Amino acid sequence: MEYQEAKEKFINTWGSLGTLWGINKAMAQIQSLLFISTKPLSMEEIMAELKISRGNTSMNLRQLMDWGIVTKELVPGERKEFFATEKDVQELARHIAKERSRREIKPVIKILKEVSSIEDDGTAKTKELIKQTKALFDLAETADTMMNKIVNQEHNWITKSLLKLIK
Numbered sequence: 001m002e003y004q005e006a007k008e009k010f011i012n013t014w015g016s017l018g019t020l021w022g023i024n025k026a027m028a029q030i031q032s033l034l035f036i037s038t039k040p041l042s043m044e045e046i047m048a049e050l051k052i053s054r055g056n057t058s059m060n061l062r063q064l065m066d067w068g069i070v071t072k073e074l075v076p077g078e079r080k081e082f083f084a085t086e087k088d089v090q091e092l093a094r095h096i097a098k099e100r101s102r103r104e105i106k107p108v109i110k111i112l113k114e115v116s117s118i119e120d121d122g123t124a125k126t127k128e129l130i131k132q133t134k135a136l137f138d139l140a141e142t143a144d145t146m147m148n149k150i151v152n153q154e155h156n157w158i159t160k161s162l163l164k165l166i167k
Helices: 003-021 025-036 043-050 054-067 089-116 124-151 157-166
Strands: 070-073 082-085
Touching: 003 025, 025 043, 025 054, 025 070, 025 082, 043 054, 054 070, 054 089, 089 124
Parallel strands: none
Antiparallel strands: 070 082
């Protein structure tokens, strides 16, 4: 497989996987292009490479910056804005995990806590609702706590721990 074919395959695959970590295909493709780039890219370079519109590129770059995984870079002598992404895979995973917790898990935990705290009127259906939503609340809160502990650990902790489990 030649470089261009491998690059396109990687970008397309990463784009398709983007929905698994909560972003759209174009966002994931932009991030993957920046991830394998040897230098920061301008919006025009990103648009040309991925064949997407200026509006789509601009909106998705802004969202990637909101996630904390893409930054604007200054290029001496250039007036254009250039963009780069986190190159460290573990750090990238930490950013994504933190953002998913903030956007997805914490709101669900809040709702489950509210629902599981309703007044028990003594009926079977109310008891079942309280029991099941409390169980889900406990599970979601535990998962969020564990994920936060992992992402807040020392840089190589994740890899070292996983390697110990595999061996």
